[in-house]
Amino acid sequence: MAHFDEKAKPFSHKWLNERMAVDTVKKVLSTEYWIPKDINFLWAMGMILAATFGLLIISGIFLLMYYQPSVDSAFDSVNYTIMNEVGYGWLWRHIHGVAASVVFLVIYIHMFTGIYYGSYKRGREMIWLSGMLLFVLFSAEAFSGYMLPWGQMSYWAGMVITNLFEGFSPTIAGGVANFPGFVEWLRGDYVPGQAFLTRFFMLHVFLLPLVIIAVIVLHFATLRIPHVNNQHGKEIDFDEAAKLYKEGKKKESKVIPFNPVFLSKDVFVMGVYFILFFYLVFFHFEFAMDPVNFDPADGLKTPAHIYPEWYFLWSYEILRPFNKDLGLIAFGFAQVAFFLLPFLDKSPVVAPANKRGLFKVWFWVMIVDMIVLTVMGKLPPEGIWTVIGLVAALVFIALFVALPFITKFEKKA
Ligand code: HEM
Numbered sequence: 001m002a003h004f005d006e007k008a009k010p011f012s013h014k015w016l017n018e019r020m021a022v023d024t025v026k027k028v029l030s031t032e033y034w035i036p037k038d039i040n041f042l043w044a045m046g047m048i049l050a051a052t053f054g055l056l057i058i059s060g061i062f063l064l065m066y067y068q069p070s071v072d073s074a075f076d077s078v079n080y081t082i083m084n085e086v087g088y089g090w091l092w093r094h095i096h097g098v099a100a101s102v103v104f105l106v107i108y109i110h111m112f113t114g115i116y117y118g119s120y121k122r123g124r125e126m127i128w129l130s131g132m133l134l135f136v137l138f139s140a141e142a143f144s145g146y147m148l149p150w151g152q153m154s155y156w157a158g159m160v161i162t163n164l165f166e167g168f169s170p171t172i173a174g175g176v177a178n179f180p181g182f183v184e185w186l187r188g189d190y191v192p193g194q195a196f197l198t199r200f201f202m203l204h205v206f207l208l209p210l211v212i213i214a215v216i217v218l219h220f221a222t223l224r225i226p227h228v229n230n231q232h233g234k235e236i237d238f239d240e241a242a243k244l245y246k247e248g249k250k251k252e253s254k255v256i257p258f259n260p261v262f263l264s265k266d267v268f269v270m271g272v273y274f275i276l277f278f279y280l281v282f283f284h285f286e287f288a289m290d291p292v293n294f295d296p297a298d299g300l301k302t303p304a305h306i307y308p309e310w311y312f313l314w315s316y317e318i319l320r321p322f323n324k325d326l327g328l329i330a331f332g333f334a335q336v337a338f339f340l341l342p343f344l345d346k347s348p349v350v351a352p353a354n355k356r357g358l359f360k361v362w363f364w365v366m367i368v369d370m371i372v373l374t375v376m377g378k379l380p381p382e383g384i385w386t387v388i389g390l391v392a393a394l395v396f397i398a399l400f401v402a403l404p405f406i407t408k409f410e411k412k413a
Helices: 013-022 024-029 041-064 074-085 090-114 127-146 150-175 183-185 193-222 238-246 258-283 310-319 324-339 358-378 383-412
Strands: 034-036 255-257
Touching: 013 024, 024 090, 024 258, 034 238, 034 258, 041 090, 041 193, 041 258, 074 090, 090 127, 090 258, 090 310, 090 358, 127 150, 127 193, 127 324, 150 183, 150 193, 150 324, 238 255, 255 258, 310 324, 310 358, 310 383, 324 383, 358 383
Parallel strands: none
Antiparallel strands: 034 255
């Protein structure tokens, strides 16, 4: 039977502590959650992502007050009502649009930091897997959001992406069930229409954010036991280091508490980030808005060149050079390859890529290849661009096929 002090004032610290163990929760999540000293500003990206997601939710709530999920009025509710009639509606829209684009830049920096320092190994596999799940969920969230203004690119990107699933129909038909009208089932119609817009609206404002919040909690939970990695991949005895810190031997200890020491540094990096962020919001918001999407959706007028937002271009370019079925397989391979990274990298070495022989070459070729894929994805599929795109897509696939061999060799070396 728990002990309660009847004289404790309701909602006082003692009263809450007896009922909810607030001191223990604070210790576990904050003042005794230990962070290695040997890290740099790149380790602030996780908190920046959490803050940007918060901003997306807040700005999204304001937009939701005026947005109308109807094929007849969605375009005007965004481009006229929110942008011209509602006080500061334009500001919330620019914040939402810029955050949706910038969040992917930060996600890629966060992912590549993890790859560079080998932060997906030695007990950190679940951090990586939950992170990749967040990547897929954010992609679905961005795609569903892109449909909502019901402009030309919303409509035609929706058409092109759902068309891809035509490749799935025979597979399902031949395998599990007869499902010839899979694409129509997805759209709720023969072409994107009201049913399509309503379901993407539901996904964007309700189901996906809910799942994202749950997976962010999971991602944080997976960090608790292995702790974050450090710049040199050194194995730290966190109990020993924490003991030294608590004894006052702060210099000798290899760790600092998350709150207040690390958090203050996080907040500093976040401050710099938000200065740049609001600079974009006020002066260069157009980079996050496709001009083609300022024309209302028209099912009878296909845009000359259909392409996705910049953050999807690399995977789009992996799909595009091949025929439909092969393209879909290549696209699936690209997504699964990143998920499987902790298991494809056969070396137990946790160290920065520049100290890992062939892996260093692998890492930088992968970065350059993804940049080339991104650039090619934006260009029309003509002449030399098609060839470069095909070569870059093949290099990407080859890199992931080669990874287990490269890293196995590293182990023996
Ligand atoms: C989009 C929402 C995400 C949020 C809010 C988030 C948040 C965080 C936070 C707060 C940390 C600890 C501090 C840091 O290292 O930055 C962290 C670590 C980590 N995250 Fe994420 N993350 C997200 C997405 C991802 C993605 C897409 C990946 C890639 C697959 C990923 C992989 C990792 C890894 C490997 C670590 C451990 C880093 C280390 O041990 O040094 N995260 N994340």
